[in-house]
Amino acid sequence: xxxxxxxxxxxxxxxxxxxxxxxxxxxxxxxxxxxxxxxxxxxxxxxxxxxxxxxxxxxxxxxxxxxxxxxxxxxxxxxxxxxxxxxxxxxxxxxxxxxxxxxxxxxxxxxxxxxxxxxxxxxxxxxxxxxxxxxxxxxxxxxxxxxxxxxxxxxxxxxxxxxxxxxxxxxxxxxxxxxxxxxxxxxxxxxxxxxxxxxxxxxxxxxxxxxxxxxxxxxxxxxxxxxxxxxxxxxxxxxxxxxxxxxxxxxxxxxxxxxxxxxxxxxxxxxxxxxxxxxxxxxxxxxxxxxxxxxxxxxxxxxxxxxxxxxxxxxxxxxxxxxxxxxxxxxxxxxxxxxxxxxxxxxxxxxxxxxxxxxxxxxxxxxxxxxxxxxxxxxxxxxxxxxxxxxxxxxxxxxxxxxxxxxxxxxxxxxxxxxxxxxxxxxxxxxxxxxxxxxxxxxxxxxxxxxxxxxxxxxxxxxxxxxxxxxxxxxxxxxxxx
Numbered sequence: 059x060x061x062x063x064x065x066x067x068x069x070x071x072x073x074x075x076x077x078x079x080x081x082x083x084x085x086x087x088x089x090x091x092x093x094x095x096x097x098x099x100x101x102x103x104x105x106x107x108x109x110x111x112x113x114x115x116x117x118x119x120x121x122x123x124x125x126x127x128x129x130x131x132x133x134x135x136x137x138x139x140x141x142x143x144x145x146x147x148x149x150x151x152x153x154x155x156x157x158x159x160x161x162x163x164x165x166x167x168x169x170x171x172x173x174x175x176x177x178x179x180x181x182x183x184x185x186x187x188x189x190x191x192x193x194x195x196x197x198x199x200x201x202x203x204x205x206x207x208x209x210x211x212x213x214x215x216x217x218x219x220x221x222x223x224x225x226x227x228x229x230x231x232x233x234x235x236x237x238x239x240x241x242x243x244x245x246x247x248x249x250x251x252x253x254x255x256x257x258x259x260x261x262x263x264x265x266x267x268x269x270x271x272x273x274x275x276x277x278x279x280x281x282x283x284x285x286x287x288x289x290x291x292x293x294x295x296x297x298x299x300x301x302x303x304x305x306x307x308x309x310x311x312x313x314x315x316x317x318x319x320x321x322x323x324x325x326x327x328x329x330x331x332x333x334x335x336x337x338x339x340x341x342x343x344x345x346x347x348x349x350x351x352x353x354x355x356x357x358x359x360x361x362x363x364x365x366x367x368x369x370x371x372x373x374x375x376x377x378x379x380x381x382x383x384x385x386x387x388x389x390x391x392x393x394x395x396x397x398x399x400x401x402x403x404x405x406x407x408x409x410x411x412x413x414x415x416x417x418x419x420x421x422x423x424x425x426x427x428x429x430x431x432x433x434x435x436x437x438x439x440x441x442x443x444x445x446x447x448x449x450x451x452x453x454x455x456x457x458x459x460x461x462x463x464x465x466x467x468x469x470x471x472x473x474x475x476x477x478x479x480x481x482x483x484x485x486x487x488x489x490x491x492x493x494x495x496x497x498x499x500x501x502x503x504x505x506x507x508x509x510x511x512x513x514x515x516x517x518x519x520x521x522x523x524x525x526x527x528x529x530x531x532x533x534x535x536x537x538x539x540x
Contacts, residue, residue: 066469067211077406080135116276121138128525130475134507147400149499152203152492157393159199163189173392174385184375194371196268196496201369203492222377229293231506234528251532253501256299264495269330279303284352313356331367381429409460417464424464450534485510504529
């Protein structure tokens with residue numbers, strides 16, 4: 059491993075500099091479309107998003123706590139053959155995440171075999187000892203996963219991180235597609251684009267498939283939200299509406315005789331499956347945080363009694379941990395006997411003395427992340443850091459090295475974007491969404507492409523000013539088939 063920046067890949071022009079087959083029609087369209095029309099389409103898209111009410115709350119900002127995520131109207135495109143490889147890797151990874159979670163809360167074979175150190179599990183803030191010895195309904199722990207992917211060349215995709223707790227962003231994937239179909243009907247019609255609109259049907263089927271065995275008749279599914287002040291509240295209400303289920307807060311539910319009920323105007327109604335968008339520690343004040351007003355007293359008793367299914371399962375947050383991430387290649391080999399289809403980004407574990415020494419001496423070249431960090435917070439991007447920031451992180455590493463991992467400065471691939479008044483390359487990543495139900499694992503074709511709206515920036519997180527674009531999986535051109 060080494061600290062230098064990985065090579066940059068242009069997804070439109072490829073490594074050879076010639077426009078790739080999947081982008082040829084887009085290139086022709088961009089050549090024929092004046093910047094004024096692109097700007098008008100962008101303004102129309104923004105107006106549509108405002109009318110829909112698709113906003114994102116930004117914590118800590120005094121002004122405009124609700125704002126639009128910037129939307130880029132130039133789609134990101136993959137050939138079907140590229141997606142097939144990516145899909146296989148996503149399914150393998152999510153399948154293993156479920157196996158790993160079942161193991162660490164069950165027989166713990168991976169710990170006993172020395173695949174992963176015991177202290178990494180037991181000292182993890184997201185490890186839930188309450189789940190030890192308990193099986194998740196139908197042995198599914200991660201029902202909805204968002205796996206963050208970066209591309210570095212024609213053939214190589216890297217997993218940047220796993221989101222197995224409460225992954226967000228799917229509403230933007232669906233709304234981006236709807237807006238593109240309305241604003242760019244000719245460009246859309248010129249391609250055979252794999253649909254994403256059936257995501258909510260697949261999600262509902264997935265959730266119903268894991269209902270408790272005690273369920274009578276059609277399972278009753280609800281979406282549990284922390285409320286309107288949560289940053290992803292729009293998505294919670296959007297999904298409940300699209301799923302055709304109730305959006306509830308903690309006070310809408312109660313537990314009696316280890317069964318969860320929803321308060322309705324027609325009296326209590328039993329709840330079988332809860333798609334929860336609340337972190338573990340707020341779910342049940344009798345088990346986790348006693349000051350939580352967001353959860354439901356007695357919910358864990360009902361869950362452990364097998365009378366309600368929680369999606370995702372309690373305790374899945376440990377799979378989001380960036381320290382666990384570093385062992386995923388070994389975990390995949392241990393549980394499947396297969397090589398990982400998707401690579402991990404080379405990573406130094408700062409808990410290990412040799413790695414810590416390397417990171418400390420190459421801090422200005424590396425990206426350093428908290429193992430439990432998310433959203434682009436709590437991290438250092440060495441090449442863009444000030445001297446003071448580097449000194450601050452050097453001290454953090456000395457104080458608590460096990461809380462950090464470090465990686466090379468990935469030069470994320472670029473796609474054309476219309477930013478300001480011109481078209482230019484912008485760095486992107488991809489969050490595909492993967493569903494796991496009683497009938498297996500399904501990856502939705504495409505996902506949410508996040509784009510850095512500032513030229514040269516590698517920060518794609520919406521909470522840090524990044525935007526989104528529609529992601530198209532299209533049929534291969536004859537010369538694109540490998």
